Amino acid sequence: MQDKTKQFKTRRKGNKPESKNEKFNINNEQYRTKDKSEDSEVREREDIIIGRNAVIEALKGDGTIETLYISNSKLEGSINTIISIAKEKKVLIKEVDKRKLDSMCDGETHQGVIAKVTPYKYSEVSDILALAEEKGEHPFIVILDEIEDPHNLGSIARTAELFGVHGIIIPRRRSASVSATVYKSSAGAIEHVKIAKVTNLNSTIEELKQKGIWVYGTDIRAEEYSYQTDFSGPCAIIIGNEGRGISKLTVQKCDKLIKIPMVGKINSLNASVAGGIIMYEVLKGRLK
Template identity: 35%
Template sequence: MSDFIFGLHAVQNLLSSRPERVLELWIQKGRADKRISLLVDEARSQGVTVRFFERARLDAKVDGAHQGAVAKVAQAKVLREGDLADLLDTLKVPPFLLVLDGVTDPHNLGACLRTADAAGVHAVIIPKDKSATLNATASKVACGAGETVPLIQVTNLARTLVTLRERGIWLTGTAGESQSTVYQADLTGALCLIMGAEGKGMRRLTRDHCDTLVNIPMAGEVSSLNVSVATGVCLFEAVRQRTI
C-alpha cells in the first residue's frame, strides 16, 4: 500500500529522516527553482526515482498546496498499545505524553504533532475510532513531525489511561469549566496531557479517568481556542516547568 506526502518542507523532512519510505518523487514540470533542484538532488542521492508531471496530475493526487513536489510513500506504520508499552520501558526520563481525544480534523492533528515534536513529547496517543489519521494533509501540516514523534493508535483509550496511571503517569485533562488553570498545575514528572475535541472537549469516560483538570484562562470574548493552539499553550507551560 502507498500514500502521498506533499509540500516542499514535508517532503524534504521525509527524505532526510525516513528516505526508505519514499517510493517515488513526483515533481511539477517546469519547476526549476533552487528548492526543487535541491529536493531532486537529495532524492536521487538516496536512490529515489524522480518523475515529472504536469501540474494538473499533481493537483488530482493531493488535496492541498503541493508546491510542485509530491512523494509517493509506503504507508506509515501504525503503532499500537504494545508499542506504547515498549516505548515507555525504554525511556530514561519521566514520560511526557499527549493524548488527543476525538480530534477529527487532519489539519489539527498535523499541527499538534508538529507542536509535540517541538516540545519534546515522547508519543502522541489517539483512539482508533473518531479520530483523524496521519494522512497526506496531516503529514504536510506536521512538516515532518509525523515521522519523528511516535503516533500510537489505541483501541480502548480508557483502558490505556488506566494502564498509564498504573505506571505512575499523572493524567492531566483540559476542561474549560475547571477551577484550576494550566499555570497553577504541576506539570513536572511523569505526565500525560489530554486534549479534547474542539467544541465538545473530552469524552465523559476520558474525563472520568483524569487525575486533575485544568483550563486555559481566557481574557477576551472568545470562549475557547483551536485545539492545536490550546495544545501548544499547555505543552509549553509543561516544558517551562520541566526545565526551570
C-alpha cells in the first residue's frame, strides 16, 4: 500500500492534469435541484433514530442506545426482531402511545419505533485514511460541499457504503449533519460509514492532495465524462450543494472536473443521484 501511494505521489508531481477550471462559470446546473431551501432553519435532531431498518442497524452497531420507544399498539413483522435484539443488549424498552412517538419525531414516519441515542460520533479524516490502509486499498473518499438536505446526505451515505467508499467528509457549517432523517434515509448505512466533519473544507482538500489523493469535481462544463476517467488510484470526488453546486474556490482546488453524460431535455440531477452515478464509476473502474 505504501509503495503504491509513493508511486501515485510521484505521478501527481509529474503528470497533473491540465487545469481548465478558470474557463468555467461555475453554476453547476447539472446538479441543481429543487430540494429543501438553503435558507431553511429547521434543526434536525441528532439524538434519535426513527424507522425499523435504521433502528435495527443501530442496535447491531457500536453506538449507545439509551432508550427504545415502541408503540403500544399491535405491531408485527420486524418490530419483534427489534425487541429481541434490544432485550439481548439490555436496552431499556418503553411502550408509549403513538402520539408520543409522533411528537418526538415531528410527524416523520416512525413505523412504531424510535431509538434515543447518544449523538453520532464523527470520525477524523485520518480515521478514513487508516481504514483504507487497513484494507490494503487506495483511499476512496466522498466530499460533500454544503449538502444541506438530510435526505440527500442519508442517500449518499447508503450508496457510499454499498460502493466501498472509505469515508465521507462534510463541512461544519452550512451542511446537513447526522440526524434522525439521515439515519432513516440511509436505511441504517450511516452506522457503517465513517463521516468526518471539518472546519475548513478547502484546507482538508489540500492535505488530501499532499498525501497523493486525486480530487475530482462534478461540473456540467467539464470536458471529460465520468466514464472516461481512470479512478483506479487514490481519489476523492466532490458533490456540490443542491442549488449552487461546488463553490468557485473549491472548484479551483480540483485536479480535474468531470461530468455525467445526459441526453434528455432536463439538464439537472438530484445531488444524491449524481453522487451515486460517480461512485458507481469509481467502483466499476476498480473492479477491472
